[in-house]
Amino acid sequence: MSAREAAIRVRGLKTAYGSHIVHENLDLDVWQGEVLGIIGGSGTGKSVLLRAIVGLKRPSAGSVDVFGRDITRLDDAERQAVERQWGLMFQDGALFSNLTVRENVLVPLQEHTQLDRTMATEIADMKIRLAGLGPAAANKYPSDLSGGMRKRAALARALALDPALLFLDEPTAGLDPITAGNFDSLIRDLQQALGLTVFLVTHDLDTLGAICDRIAVLADKRVIATGTIAELRELDHPWINDYFNGPRGRAAVAS
Numbered sequence: 001m002s003a004r005e006a007a008i009r010v011r012g013l014k015t016a017y018g019s020h021i022v023h024e025n026l027d028l029d030v031w032q033g034e035v036l037g038i039i040g041g042s043g044t045g046k047s048v049l050l051r052a053i054v055g056l057k058r059p060s061a062g063s064v065d066v067f068g069r070d071i072t073r074l075d076d077a078e079r080q081a082v083e084r085q086w087g088l089m090f091q092d093g094a095l096f097s098n099l100t101v102r103e104n105v106l107v108p109l110q111e112h113t114q115l116d117r118t119m120a121t122e123i124a125d126m127k128i129r130l131a132g133l134g135p136a137a138a139n140k141y142p143s144d145l146s147g148g149m150r151k152r153a154a155l156a157r158a159l160a161l162d163p164a165l166l167f168l169d170e171p172t173a174g175l176d177p178i179t180a181g182n183f184d185s186l187i188r189d190l191q192q193a194l195g196l197t198v199f200l201v202t203h204d205l206d207t208l209g210a211i212c213d214r215i216a217v218l219a220d221k222r223v224i225a226t227g228t229i230a231e232l233r234e235l236d237h238p239w240i241n242d243y244f245n246g247p248r249g250r251a252a253v254a255s
Contacts, residue, residue: 004031007197013062015052022048026222035198037208040218046201086165087158095142101153102138108160131156132186148179168200184210
């Protein structure tokens, strides 16, 4: 058993939509300071797991501890205190279309802090730069941005409250290989510079190889394996073998 401290500890998780069970008796540890990639076939509930951890999907059973607090048992005030410790970036960015980039980043600052407008705006602009966007982007609306720029704007908003934990749902989906590679590098640089723990849902083999310390594989309604790419490639499981030992998997490892 690892002596590292867990940022997230999931035990016996069950999630369901009506009679359809997505996860059952799922266990997972995410160690502080690591980048953990979550992979699995279509319908295995990768994004559902993320939503259950951040409280957007209430589990039917089990516990979800974040920094030692079971979020399923907290009152509203206690939940808000824990939520301030994480940032969340959805697959499509989920930016408010009627707000500029700066105004989008200001939303969590206005909701969770008592900062005056001037100070909050300075922090928002700093987060925008931190996400790799130039000053001109702050006054643009999401519809004025390229796909890569929207991802960076969403990342800036996720970083607004200086989180210790960052949740990313398919962060490179829809990006061309060069833009995706640049975004991967940005995530790794920020993770190392800020000491972040990153929970990353992805299907991108290049992302797994570039920035993930460990990978957790979802199948059969639970986490069936965790480890590095090299460790997972040694396992005898049909889906894992197809994923990592097929032509794309071998190319990603070789690169």
